[in-house]
Amino acid sequence: MDILSLVAGLIIGLVVAWFFLNIRFNKRMEGREAELSAAKRKVEEALEQANNAHAVTQKRLADLEAKEATAAAQIASLRADLNAAGEELENVKADAAEKSARISEIQSESDDLKARLAAADEGRSELEAQLNEARTARDAAGADSRARIEDLQADLGRRDDEIARLRAELADLRIVSETQAETPPAAPVPEPAPAADNGSAPVFTTDAGGSPDDLTKIKGIGRVLNDRLHKLGVTTFRQIADFTEDDIARVDEELDFPGRIEREKWVEQAKAIVGGNAG
Secondary structure (H helix, E strand, O other): OOOHHHHHHHHHHHHHHHHHHHHHHHHHHHHHHHHHHHHHHHHHHHHHHHHHHHHHHHHHHHHHHHHHHHHHHHHHHHHHHHHHHHHHHHHHHHHHHHHEEEHHHHHHHHHHHHHHHHHHHHHHHHHHHHHHHHOOOHHHHHHHHHHHHHHHHHHHHHHHHHHHHHHHHHEEEEEEHHHHHHHOOOOOOOOOOOOOOOOOOOOOOOOOOOOOOOHHHHOOOHHHHHHHHOOOOOHHHHHOOOOOHHHHHHHHHHHOOHHHHHHHOHHHHHHHHHHHHHH
């Protein structure tokens, strides 16, 4: 009986102990699960933060790649501009060399005209001396002397015309030389034709009303400009008298004498000549 009671008590004790141990084990498992859940949440949060950071990094990388592409395009554009600037510089250098050569040529022509003018002045002086001698002997020499005087006067008039023509050409060359020398070597834009180039194509319809007028009667127009105006199609005083502002600008550009037409009052002089002829 005592053994049975002891065994029963032992069994009951084991059952009670197992019960309490089971409860304790369950509590520990629940705590462990709670810790695991918290750790899982932390891992999930960390993963989400890592994904967000990755997305931000990807966006920044895309922005940097776009900026790099833009910078590369800008560099290519700048290189193209640099190459174009180099070509323009070479063109400017070539234009400057050509202009310098043209100035030297004009200077040579100017020196030649000066020499011819000096010779003409000297010849005129000799003619004047001969004319004075002839006038002194006019009364005694009779008809032959008067004929000689008339010949000398005619010769003197021709010399005066030649001197006036040479002076006008010299003035034209000086203006061309000054215009060429003062023009700054700017950006490479189309240059007007050199002053001595008589190959300009007509830009006006030639007046078909008759033979060309002697435009040298207008102060400021010498033989050189007279010929160049004729080649442009400007052949009569009436055409110059009817010049519009656009016509003046076109002739200025062709002759490479900006402002000269208005400065020397070509239009007013032509109107006066046309009016005088009409009267």
